[in-house]
Amino acid sequence: MSNEEKNHHLPLSSAFAKLPDHLLIEIFIRLPISDWGTLSCVNKQWAHLFRQDLLWNAALLTTFPLAAPPHLNRNTWPGPIPQGLTKRRYTALYVSKHIFSLGENLDDEIVGHVYLFLKEQLEISKMPLLSGVLHGTIIDQFIACGKSRDMAHELASIIWQAAVDNLEENEQTFNLLKHLASEGDVILPFPYSRSYKVQWRVFERLFTDFRDCLNHVEYCDLLACAKQKFQQVPSAWLGY
Numbered sequence: 001m002s003n004e005e006k007n008h009h010l011p012l013s014s015a016f017a018k019l020p021d022h023l024l025i026e027i028f029i030r031l032p033i034s035d036w037g038t039l040s041c042v043n044k045q046w047a048h049l050f051r052q053d054l055l056w057n058a059a060l061l062t063t064f065p066l067a068a069p070p071h072l073n074r075n076t077w078p079g080p081i082p083q084g085l086t087k088r089r090y091t092a093l094y095v096s097k098h099i100f101s102l103g104e105n106l107d108d109e110i111v112g113h114v115y116l117f118l119k120e121q122l123e124i125s126k127m128p129l130l131s132g133v134l135h136g137t138i139i140d141q142f143i144a145c146g147k148s149r150d151m152a153h154e155l156a157s158i159i160w161q162a163a164v165d166n167l168e169e170n171e172q173t174f175n176l177l178k179h180l181a182s183e184g185d186v187i188l189p190f191p192y193s194r195s196y197k198v199q200w201r202v203f204e205r206l207f208t209d210f211r212d213c214l215n216h217v218e219y220c221d222l223l224a225c226a227k228q229k230f231q232q233v234p235s236a237w238l239g240y
Helices: 003-008 021-028 033-039 044-049 053-063 086-098 106-124 131-144 149-165 171-182 196-208 216-229
Strands: none
Touching: 021 044, 021 053, 053 086, 086 106, 106 131, 106 149, 131 149, 149 196, 171 196, 171 216, 196 216
């Protein structure tokens, strides 16, 4: 086999091995984000690139060219939820655009950051903070970023529903939803009061996605709790 034929049969990673990092980055950021996880597992060099700010800065500027440069945001970011480094900013902007369909309204990068914060808090611990504490942190973040009280409450409700919807169907989520459903109601002033829509969605997931996981006692307790919280419950929730 000639050298030309051997080169033709080289693996993709070998064919790119001699390219400098800045060219690899320019190639990677133009590929679908769904491929990035696979690319980062090809070899150590590529894995290292996906851990560096250099790649995420390029991805941020290419995908979201109107986003403020990181050095302008880092020292002025208000509120209790941190902005994080460039990778975190890129992820937050991607979430804002693709989960919440906010388009190019980059002032709402904060929506992505809040969603990531909430989802991580719900997933990392078997016994997360009380939902009222998490909700209050979210409201404080939006108000610190200049949102009105009405807008802060509405955005918090939308983010809570998305986070609950996107929790995986596993035992940890089942226990988490039971925990959220059984929390006592605490009367707080608006906008710190918990959203009716969020509480409804928690029960809806329990009575639909996790119905077969409930024993008879759990079902009766949850149904009684739902009837106490809501004036009416759907017929689909009834019957064990």
